[in-house]
Amino acid sequence: DADVTQTPRNRITKTGKRIMLECSQTKGHDRMYWYRQDPGLGLRLIYYSFDVKDINKGEISDGYSVSRQAQAKFSLSLESAIPNQTALYFCATSDFPGNKQFFGPGTRLTVL
Amino acid sequence: GESVGLHLPTLSVQEGDNSIINCAYSNSASDYFIWYKQESGKGPQFIIDIRSNMDKRQGQRVTVLLNKTVKHLSLQIAATQPGDSAVYFCAETHSGGGADGLTFGKGTHLIIQP
Numbered sequence: 001d002a003d004v005t006q007t008p009r010n011r012i013t014k015t016g017k018r019i020m021l022e023c024s025q026t027k028g029h030d031r032m033y034w035y036r037q038d039p040g041l042g043l044r045l046i047y048y049s050f051d052v053k054d055i056n057k058g059e060i061s062d063g064y065s066v067s068r069q070a071q072a073k074f075s076l077s078l079e080s081a082i083p084n085q086t087a088l089y090f091c092a093t094s095d096f097p098g099n100k101q102f103f104g105p106g107t108r109l110t111v112l
Numbered sequence: 113g114e115s116v117g118l119h120l121p122t123l124s125v126q127e128g129d130n131s132i133i134n135c136a137y138s139n140s141a142s143d144y145f146i147w148y149k150q151e152s153g154k155g156p157q158f159i160i161d162i163r164s165n166m167d168k169r170q171g172q173r174v175t176v177l178l179n180k181t182v183k184h185l186s187l188q189i190a191a192t193q194p195g196d197s198a199v200y201f202c203a204e205t206h207s208g209g210g211a212d213g214l215t216f217g218k219g220t221h222l223i224i225q226p
Binding site: 004033035040041042043044045048058059090092099100101102103104105106 | 144146148153154155156157158161201203213214215216217218219
């Protein structure tokens with residue numbers, strides 16, 4: 001969905017490096033989410049945010065941190081990247097709980 | 113662990129035929145279900161949704177059926193076209209508060225044969 005953008009689209013980094021993935025949305029939604037997708041495992045929730053300064057852990061938050069700087073922006077950080085964090089990362093938004101989520105195009109992260 | 117799953121990892125159908133993709137869920141508290149389509153190199157795209165107070169919902173060429181008794185969800189695509197080739201995910205959540213976010217199944221890769 002063009003209303004949800006992610007940068008970078010692709011990133012290769014080395015073990016131990018800090019990396020930040022950015023998500024921006026123009027849909028005006030309060031709720032934002034970060035998911036991770038691995039082959040054969042579908043998408044799994046890392047963190048989510050209901051509003052600015054609100055942060056909640058998802059299913060697989062260990063090794064990740066997030067920041068919700070503004071309603072439109074939600075960033076995901078890997079403080080010290082490790083190879084098993086190699087995956088596709090998706091940002092999503094929704095307007096209220098129990099409603100459909102809209103996904104960005106994804107970031108392909110490779111940790112060597 | 114996963115509370116939502118799909119029965120088949122790959123489904124191959126002839127162009128023009130109807131296709132049915134199945135999904136099972138185990139969380140009785142789930143009350144909202146979504147089907148997403150993911151094309152190669154793209155994020156999941158919303159197709160259709162259904163709430164637990166319904167057992168059928170139709171869209172353009174797609175129908176979702178919900179059987180709460182056996183916790184089963186299906187997506188029917190009529191007259192499949194080459195552009196329907198993608199991975200299809202079912203996802204569930206419950207709108208009763210608490211943890212947010214969707215729980216996804218592993219996905220079914222739909223292949224359209226010419």
